[in-house]
Amino acid sequence: MQGERISYHESVLRVYERLKADGVSNIWDRYEAQGIGKNPDNRCSFCMAGVRCDLCSNGPCRADATKDKRGVCGITADGMAMRMMLLRNILGASTYQYHADQTIRTLRATAEGKTPFEIKEKGKLKSFAERLSIDTSGSIEEVAIKLCDFVEEDWKRKYYEPSRVVELLAPEDRKEVWKKLDIFPGGIYAEIMLSTSSCLTNVDGYYASLALKAMRMSIAMAYQTQIVLENCQDILFGIPKPHKMRVDLGVLDPDYINILVNGHEPFVGFALVQIAREKKWQERAKAVGAKGLRIIANIETGQEMIQRWEMDDVFYGHTGNWLMQEVIFASGCIDVFAADMNCSMPVDPIYAKKYKFRLVPVSEVVAFEGVEERLNYVPDKVKEQAEKLLEMGIENFKERRRSVEPITGLPVKEAIVGFSTESILDSLGGKLDPLLEAIKNGSIKGIAGLVSCTSLRDNGQDVHTVAMAKELIKRDILILSIGCGNAALQVAGLCSLDAIEYAGKGLKKVCKALSIPPVLSFGTCTDTGRCADLIAAISTTLNAPVTNLPIVAVAPEYMEQKATIDAIFALSFGLYTYVNPVPTITGAPNLMKLLFEDLKDITGGLLNVEKDVVKAANMLEKVIEEKRKKLGI
Numbered sequence: 190m191q192g193e194r195i196s197y198h199e200s201v202l203r204v205y206e207r208l209k210a211d212g213v214s215n216i217w218d219r220y221e222a223q224g225i226g227k228n229p230d231n232r233c234s235f236c237m238a239g240v241r242c243d244l245c246s247n248g249p250c251r252a253d254a255t256k257d258k259r260g261v262c263g264i265t266a267d268g269m270a271m272r273m274m275l276l277r278n279i280l281g282a283s284t285y286q287y288h289a290d291q292t293i294r295t296l297r298a299t300a301e302g303k304t305p306f307e308i309k310e311k312g313k314l315k316s317f318a319e320r321l322s323i324d325t326s327g328s329i330e331e332v333a334i335k336l337c338d339f340v341e342e343d344w345k346r347k348y349y350e351p352s353r354v355v356e357l358l359a360p361e362d363r364k365e366v367w368k369k370l371d372i373f374p375g376g377i378y379a380e381i382m383l384s385t386s387s388c389l390t391n392v393d394g395y396y397a398s399l400a401l402k403a404m405r406m407s408i409a410m411a412y413q414t415q416i417v418l419e420n421c422q423d424i425l426f427g428i429p430k431p432h433k434m435r436v437d438l439g440v441l442d443p444d445y446i447n448i449l450v451n452g453h454e455p456f457v458g459f460a461l462v463q464i465a466r467e468k469k470w471q472e473r474a475k476a477v478g479a480k481g482l483r484i485i486a487n488i489e490t491g492q493e494m495i496q497r498w499e500m501d502d503v504f505y506g507h508t509g510n511w512l513m514q515e516v517i518f519a520s521g522c523i524d525v526f527a528a529d530m531n532c533s534m535p536v537d538p539i540y541a542k543k544y545k546f547r548l549v550p551v552s553e554v555v556a557f558e559g560v561e562e563r564l565n566y567v568p569d570k571v572k573e574q575a576e577k578l579l580e581m582g583i584e585n586f587k588e589r590r591r592s593v594e595p596i597t598g599l600p601v602k603e604a605i606v607g608f609s610t611e612s613i614l615d616s617l618g619g620k621l622d623p624l625l626e627a628i629k630n631g632s633i634k635g636i637a638g639l640v641s642c643t644s645l646r647d648n649g650q651d652v653h654t655v656a657m658a659k660e661l662i663k664r665d666i667l668i669l670s671i672g673c674g675n676a677a678l679q680v681a682g683l684c685s686l687d688a689i690e691y692a693g694k695g696l697k698k699v700c701k702a703l704s705i706p707p708v709l710s711f712g713t714c715t716d717t718g719r720c721a722d723l724i725a726a727i728s729t730t731l732n733a734p735v736t737n738l739p740i741v742a743v744a745p746e747y748m749e750q751k752a753t754i755d756a757i758f759a760l761s762f763g764l765y766t767y768v769n770p771v772p773t774i775t776g777a778p779n780l781m782k783l784l785f786e787d788l789k790d791i792t793g794g795l796l797n798v799e800k801d802v803v804k805a806a807n808m809l810e811k812v813i814e815e816k817r818k819k820l821g822i
Contacts (some may be wrong), residue, residue, distance in 0.1 A: 190221050190229060194329045196650035198509070198680055200438040200599045206517035207596060213543060214536055215515050220645045230647055238776025239270035245390040254778050262620035267396035270777035272388050274753065275403045279384050281754035282410040286344075286377055287530055288454055288715065289418040291566065293337050298422050298568035300333035305460055305572045306425055308333060313611075314424045321357055333424070340417050345357070346376030348383045355412045360725040363733040363762060366792060367408060372401050372761070374409035381406065396780045404792070407758035415718025422493065426459055429496040429609040429712065431616070435506030436679045438513070438676050439601025443523035443590065446474050446482045446582040449508070449517070452529030453713065455493035457551045457566055460575040462494070462525075463505045470579055471503075479586050481578065488519070488532050489713040492675060496712050497609050506601070509680050510673035512650045518544050521595035522544070526583040527551045529566065531751075532673075545589040547581045604679035605686070608709040610723045616703055621730050623703075628739060629822045632695035634665045635739030635813035638764075639708075640721045640755050641674025642748035646770040651677035653769055653802065657745040658683055659808060660806035662707040666813065669723075672714035674746060683708040704802065717755045721762055731820070736763040738795030739816040741809050744768045756796075760784070763793030765812045767805055771798045 195217055197203055208215045221229040235241040235251045242260055243249040250260035254268050259265055264272070299306045308314060308329055315325045315332060323335050343354045352374050356364070367373040374380050384406050387393040393402075423429070441447055448465075450458035461484045464470060473730040486494045490600040495507050508517050511532040517523065518540035526537065530552045538557045539607035542546040550556060550563040551574065564574045570819050617623040627633040639658060643651050654677045658668055662683075670678050678684055683691070689700045692707040711720060728735050742759035744752060747768055754792040774780050799805040 190217055190649075192649075194649045196512075197652045197655050197677070198437070198513075198650070201513055201516050201650060202567040203599065204438065204519050204596055207519050208515060211519070211543070213515075213519070214539060216512060216534075217645065235776070236818045239273055239773035240266045240776035242269050242273070244388075247499035252776065254776060262391055262394070264394040265396070267397065267777040267779040270774045271399040271780050272394065273401075274772070274774065275384055276314045276388050277750040278403045278406060278757055279381055279388070281749070281751035282377065282381055282406050282414070284531060284751055285410055285414045285715065285754075286381070287323045289414040291454055291456065291530075292418040292421045293340060293566045296333055296425060297337045299425060300330040300337070303569045305463060306579070307417050308424055309427045310424045313420070313428060317420045317424070318811060321354065340413070344376050344378055344413055344588045346379060348375040348806050350375045352409060352413060353375060354417065358412050358416060358722070359408075360728050360735055361451055362728070366763070367761070370401065372405035372408065374405050376558055377409040380409040396777065397783065400780070400783060403754070404761040407754050407761050410754055411718040411721055411758045411762075415715050416722055419712070419715055419719045422455065423497075423609070426455070427497045428611050430612045431607045432499045433603050434495045434500050434606045434679075435601055436509070436604050436676070437601050437810070438508055438517065438520060438599040440485060440508060441517070441520050441599065442480070442483070442663075443595035443597065444480045444522050446479045446586045447485050447522050447579060448525040448527065448529050448582045449487045449523055450487045450490045450529070451487045451492070451514070451533055452552065452555070453489040453493070453531040453715070454529045454552070454566070455490050456568070457527055457575060457578070458486070458490050458494050458569060459498075459528060459737040460576060462498065464572065464575050465579060466503045473583055474586075477583055477586050478590070479487065482582065488676065489715075490529055492713045496609070496710070501700040507676065507679070508652070508675040512645070515540060517548065518549030519596070520599065521589070521593040524585040524589055525549060525578055527578055527714045528555050530554050533557075533674055534657045543593045545585070546686050547585050549578065549581065558752060560663065580594075580665040602680065602682055602685070604684040604710060605706055606679065606684065606710040608711050610719060610726065613709070613723070616705060621727060624680075625727070625730060627699050630822075632665065632699050633667050634695070634810070635741065635816065636667050636669060636744045637661050637741050637809065638669050638671065638717075639674055639678075639743045639745070640671045640714060640720070640759075641677070641744050641746050642714075643673050643677055643751050644746040644748045644770065647800065648746070651681065651746070654745040655681045655683070657743060657806065658708055659691050660802055661743070661809065662688070662692045662696060665696040666808065666810065667696060668708040669711040670708050670718055671711050671716045671720060674710070675710055678708050679710060684710045714751055714755060717758065721758075724762075733820055734763070737819045739813040739820070740764060741812060743809065744767040744804045746770075760788060760794035760796060761792055765795050765797065765809070767797045767799070767809060769798065769800060769805070772802065
């Protein structure tokens with residue numbers, strides 16, 4: 190593996206050479222070592238087909254649908270593959286819900302005056318509460334508490350008690366379909382329980398039943414978890430609005446104390462920025478020989494932050510996505526790595542020792558072998574916790590600077606970030622009409638919600654994502670970019686006005702008129718629900734069902750369990766959904782038929798797993814053209 194098989198990004202390729210020279214275990218070499226023979230992508234054929242199971246002591250079992258070879262319990266290849274998919278979805282839903290729980294916990298503590306945060310968006314608090322039919326009388330703090338009470342009560346509903354959040358927020362045509370299929374969910378906790386219980390050996394081995402349960406749980410996750418947490422983070426920290434942000438590894442200056450916040454929850458990160466902007470902390474940094482103290486945004490925690498707050502010399506920029514983690518460390522510029530929920534790697538302690546930075550979990554769900562130091566996030570204590578992290582950075586600087594030769598001169602670019610439903614409406618004069626008119630007249634053929642991680646399967650880091658984005662905008666398809674793939678496109682320059690040159694003639698005209706890039710930086714993977722909310726608004730405005738809209742879901746490099754439930758929700762929502770790499774279901778012919786053919790007549794969604802970028806883009810364009818014909822445009 191070399192060149193673009195490593196990464197799309199020049200900065201990553203440069204620091205990778207240091208990893209090789211230093212002989213440090215790294216993700217690229219570990220990935221290559223997993224391959225059979227000389228092919229890093231060649232793995233166990235049963236595992237790749239999704240037809241291996243080790244859930245009980247009779248296993249591990251392998252299934253083969255071509256000769257009706259089943260597991261010891263009698264489960265078919267289709268049941269085996271879907272059960273493992275559902276288990277992955279449970280992990281994804283549970284982790285998303287952990288984030289939502291921490292968000293509501295933070296909002297409640299803030300309303301009670303116990304955190305350094307404030308309710309920034311009082312208007313949004315009231316409008317979101319009104320959408321949920323919550324009484325908005327009383328003080329802002331009282332309304333916030335009512336909102337917290339309402340969503341927590343909904344989370345705890347039994348699986349046989351319909352969710353109020355879903356009932357109040359989902360489009361009418363989708364609710365009808367979900368009720369008809371008996372996949373309208375109850376509370377998210379009960380849905381996780383129902384799905385988990387169904388995966389026990391000898392309980393539910395029927396692939397179609399398991400698929401419906403996955404869709405049911407995904408609906409609860411999107412509305413009760415994702416939409417709730419993102420709206421509440423807006424309420425606390427501000428509605429995303431377009432602004433410029435520095436990106437790529439060049440944001441790291443070794444002469445500054447650099448504290449990176451990593452993961453998916455922005456609470457500690459926002460507290461760090463607020464406190465680090467105080468003059469006394471900058472003076473303390475300079476007293477130990479640093480030029481100053483900076484908070485650097487990283488992966489999804491960083492995306493949550495950069496979408497809402499503008500850069501300055503303290504909140505300096507965003508590095509990239511999770512797969513860049515080891516090269517970030519090897520730059521020799523990091524003093525503290527604060528690891529909240531998700532996307533911190535088990536190998537990180539090796540890097541902390543080698544490149545002299547403090548590795549600190551700030552969430553009870555994160556742990557590293559050999560690392561005892563931790564500061565589990567507590568809203569009431571976050572100010573003190575942030576101050577402690579700043580202290581660690583100041584204490585660490587001299588040793589890091591003395592012991593590690595930094596890599597300098599790495600590239601830095603600017604991306605336009607901060608697009609949300611509200612900011613898109615603002616740029617259109619407060620109404621969707623200009624966007625819809627551009628779609629109607631064909632300047633914009635359609636919209637792709639690009640919801641992606643980053644993966645090394647079949648391609649180097651972000652290579653497939655960037656290629657797919659370029660193919661779509663070339664075809665006059667506007668992209669809303671979400672997740673770790675969003676950082677890929679930011680660092681690749683596609684979230685800047687310079688990227689307009691890659692767009693087709695119609696999209697180029699719209700982008701120039703509105704001064705927007707052809708790829709709109711829409712947030713994190715958690716914004717999948719927010720994207721669904723925007724689609725619902727378009728559906729209402731056009732008076733057309735979601736399944737008829739020229740909108741597709743695109744996941745060019747999905748990686749982990751949260752991504753799999755996002756894809757299942759897109760299918761439940763009725764969207765044509767492209768995913769890469771090919772999921773582990775190819776040994777399940779009936780399940781593949783359900784997802785690739787039959788689902789179109791069930792929810793309206795359909796799955797596509799074409800590996801070739803151009804062929805996949807052609808298919809997506811064809812689907813959008815078909816949707817346009819249905820709308821008569």
